[in-house]
Amino acid sequence: MTSPLASDETPAVRCVGLRRRFGDTVAVDGLDLEVRRGEVFGLLGPNGAGKTTTIRMITTLLPAPVGAIQVLGRDVARHRTAVRRLIGYVPQQLSADGTLTGRENVTLFARLYDLPRATRTAQVNAVLEEMNLSEVADRPAKTYSGGMVRRLELAQALVSSPQLLILDEPTVGLDPVARDGVWDRIDAIRAATGMTVLVTTHAMQEADEHCERVALMHRGRIRAEGSPGELKGAIGPGATLDDVFRHHTGNALTGENENGGMRDVAAARRTARRVG
Numbered sequence: 001m002t003s004p005l006a007s008d009e010t011p012a013v014r015c016v017g018l019r020r021r022f023g024d025t026v027a028v029d030g031l032d033l034e035v036r037r038g039e040v041f042g043l044l045g046p047n048g049a050g051k052t053t054t055i056r057m058i059t060t061l062l063p064a065p066v067g068a069i070q071v072l073g074r075d076v077a078r079h080r081t082a083v084r085r086l087i088g089y090v091p092q093q094l095s096a097d098g099t100l101t102g103r104e105n106v107t108l109f110a111r112l113y114d115l116p117r118a119t120r121t122a123q124v125n126a127v128l129e130e131m132n133l134s135e136v137a138d139r140p141a142k143t144y145s146g147g148m149v150r151r152l153e154l155a156q157a158l159v160s161s162p163q164l165l166i167l168d169e170p171t172v173g174l175d176p177v178a179r180d181g182v183w184d185r186i187d188a189i190r191a192a193t194g195m196t197v198l199v200t201t202h203a204m205q206e207a208d209e210h211c212e213r214v215a216l217m218h219r220g221r222i223r224a225e226g227s228p229g230e231l232k233g234a235i236g237p238g239a240t241l242d243d244v245f246r247h248h249t250g251n252a253l254t255g256e257n258e259n260g261g262m263r264d265v266a267a268a269r270r271t272a273r274r275v276g
């Protein structure tokens, strides 16, 4: 049977019974998840919760041995190439080349996505402009600040006009001003295009401010799902998303903290401050 074509009702992402282990480590443990079209959805959880593994399975970069994933109605296992064409992905690891200029980096992605030569330059210019990078586009990326690098990586992911933008910890290691700059661009793109955005983060406050719905993930499972307002409201007046997380995981935030699970992951993105 062919996959149903995407209609407005078709979720942007649908995961059913997803499992993935690495040796003895169960990274994803029976995950059900639905991301609606056009929303900014946050997959939240401490380090090691299984967020990146989930994202890598959705993006087709990692096989999903157990369970099923659909992206805009297409089965990821059977329609890998079609799914890849629908997705723009900014991984946690650095995806820009510091020796190339911003424009050259984005052009490289435009060529990888096989954008028609006739419109390629205009499209590269447009995404650089959308990410507020036009003025620095001809400087090597290694001279960029961390926030500029992140916006460059967003431009790379957006150059193919994806229907689903997936961002793995997009603001980790950035200062508050740079973080706001990145979110400002994500929000603007979403408002302009209606694109679905799936973002992983361990920053509960950012998710609270920018995500319409969130799922709280802990030890490979979704522990709670809903709008930040619904989830907080269910706990009580004045509750934060941190409180919600603690409520559903038995104080896991504190426990993970003590074990370094919620450690500051700035180190992971240290390279993003200066590339190259």
Ligand SMILES: Nc1ncnc2c1ncn2[C@@H]1O[C@H](COP(=O)(O)OP(=O)(O)OP(=O)(O)O)[C@@H](O)[C@H]1O
Residues within 6 Å of the ligand: 022, 025, 026, 027, 045, 046, 047, 048, 049, 050, 051, 052, 053, 054, 169
């Ligand atoms: N390639 C791998 N080989 C072995 N274990 C892995 C591998 N990838 C992930 N894991 C383990 O699977 C679990 C989930 O990791 P994952 O990276 O998905 O979590 P995460 O929530 O994205 O955390 P982080 O923000 O630190 O990336 C962790 O225990 C991790 O050590």
